[in-house]
Amino acid sequence: MLTIDRVFICLLISSHIYCILGSFNVALNKPTWQSSTYAGDVSSRAVDGNNNQYYSGGSCAITQNHINYNWWCVDLKQSFDISSVKIFNRADDENCPDGFYGTNCNIRCPANCTNNICGKMIGSCSNGCQGDLYGSRCEFACSTRCKNGKCNARTGTCTGCKDGSYGDVCEFACSTNCQDDKCDRKTGKCTGCKDGYYGDLCEESCPTCNGSCRQLDGVCLTGCKDGYWGCNGLCLQTCSYCNTGGCRIEDGVCHNGCQVGVNNTKCFNSPT
Template structure:
């Protein structure tokens, strides 16, 4: 009963079984074109025959098939449909539009199912990946994306960008920033900005990280240092400080002030000191003085002395006094000596004397002699005496001698006796003789 059942199984299990083994139920042989234990596998062999145990095509494969058991189909793109059994290589080459050993690759410039799609014109060398059109050799300059369909920013340097994301490889043109150079720099930038948008330099009059701050209006030429607003060309007149935002003392300064300290460069006429806050002495000639210490540059007005001309000369001075020592240039009439502290002799003619020593320049009043006219003439003198020697100019009546020291002895003289001899020069009427001692009867 068992053998009968096996035989039925073998017969009805597969019509391709030519000789059934009753015991095992397997096919002893298969009809041409089939193989396997139950002859249920089909061969694609030439002449239809294949080895039963493994399906190996002894005489090769039918046209259009390849592989050990000819189970693989040659590419539809093989010329004449045939390919080499061992590896599927198209023996007669590829149909137009295909290439490769198995003619499954698209010719350059094509991709997709049956190579029906054209690679982007923007692919380098015109080629792309068959499965999706990816430009395997990169994009032509100016394009990016997997299929090089997107245009690089016009602001990329040299027009090129990275294929994967459009990043401008060579940086941005002046005035633009960002990965794709699609953002414009701040309008206050000069010379463009860096890749993050920070200005390389600022236009005149601006400073700060992104040139968002305005330079002081008091900067010379309007320019300042980008990092901190420091006025690089100095300050306009009347301003000082790093950013020229502090005013000089306008009223007293002329020509501005020191950039760092605020000290006036020059003071207006009549002022001195670090900030020109002190007033020059009213006694300075021309009203001006030295800025550093108030020294009167042009000397003092008459009647004053000292560096600042703030000390009055002695009241006995005439024509002022020495700028340095205060010694009188000259004395008023009637004074002499150092600083005119001494009074000229009242016996000087016209009351005046020499400043240095009191010498009476114009001589002595009658009756006095000596350099200072401080010695009285002999009382026997008439009409004064000699300024230097004290010798009488003339003798009073009845006296004679060098200094009138002798008394005349004659009595009958019309005039005084002779100054030198004591004799009578002219006798009165009727008298005669050396001393007019004889009378004429």
């Protein structure tokens, strides 16, 4: 708050409050406050005239971790024309030895971080996770249905599914009629159907086909079973009047004539 006889400066910073110094330090040893204090790193350190940027120098004011809104204030005690404010951030945040993190670099990274490397402030596994784990600290196991046990290190989404499964974490089972138990990873649509079935999920049957049928529409690919025909390839018409050998798929004409006693225009050499 600016008044006739003093200037009151507040700095609002998203994570931590550090050291402050100007070209001519009008803030030197003036009264200070901050939103919280971490491990005895009091607000007055920011204006003590020591701009050592390493924590070990004991000159940085630091607020608590995991707080979304932090502030630091100084009362300059009188009016000044302020030309600039200089903030010295800590220089050792990113210089912890591999395997450690924290303000004093004395906390071990989570055991499952790749290459034993983690973020220096909160210990998140910055290089991903070892093996079949995921999470910011690699604390969760990937789904057992993930192909090769692999999943996204942040979200746990499987990079692929084992045969017979689909979904983000392979939580759904493919249709039992999918050929070789394989289906689309996202939709569950079968990549092919077992003989006798068709449809996206191979849920429709084509029992009159002599073998497999087309997945899209059920058209028989290798002809009809004896006793069936259909000009559209669906083999839905019967030709039970034929002798052995069935009939032509396109028109129902018997290959080997009619059964004894049957007179039908679709039979060759029909008995009289």
